[in-house]
Amino acid sequence: AQSVAQPEDQVNVAEGNPLTVKCTYSVSGNPYLFWYVQYPNRGLQFLLKYITGDNLVKGSYGFEAEFNKSQTSFHLKKPSALVSDSALYFCAVVRNSGNTPLVFGKGTRLSVIA
């Protein structure tokens, strides 16, 4: 079985400050990990993925995420938050073999305050 936990329902950060959105996962075998973002009244958009290789993954809009196998985490980060980053963020995991679909976390709402 595979699962994702996003421990924070809401994250508030001041504009210009660094932001972190947390994600931990559970999967048998090695994981593929993803972050998606959802803006109001829109579908989800892909941000970045970890497949293999470098543990630090860079994605769209200046976001990055660090894969930590020992802590089974894949936290999303950005050095300097923008008001336009305010959205709902979803972490997702899938086992790196077979055809099982992605499993999404419950989402974390990020609010960046000017």
Added chain:
Amino acid sequence: NAGVTQTPKFRILKIGQSMTLQCTQDMNHNYMYWYRQDPGMGLKLIYYSVGAGITDKGEVPNGYNVSRSTTEDFPLRLELAAPSQTSVYFCASSYQAPVKNIQYFGAGTRLSVL
């Protein structure tokens, strides 16, 4: 440049009515998915398809049916609408299994069952 198109955008149903949510994609993707999104619950997979003529159940299939007669279309059928099916429904597609490729989402259908 349409991507994944969902219709309708909004719908109100009475208990016991039936309807079909339409989804079409123009990216020649093999894989298609239906999710429902409830507040604070993240995304739950209803059904998915790995190609024309092949469908499989996701996490919450009860009360829904799907068919996949063409690569482009993946309609979701609600036969006897119930208040528990009030939700936002998202269709998504991907070229290969989600283990390596990203999913592209439609804008969603907001359904209320009263």
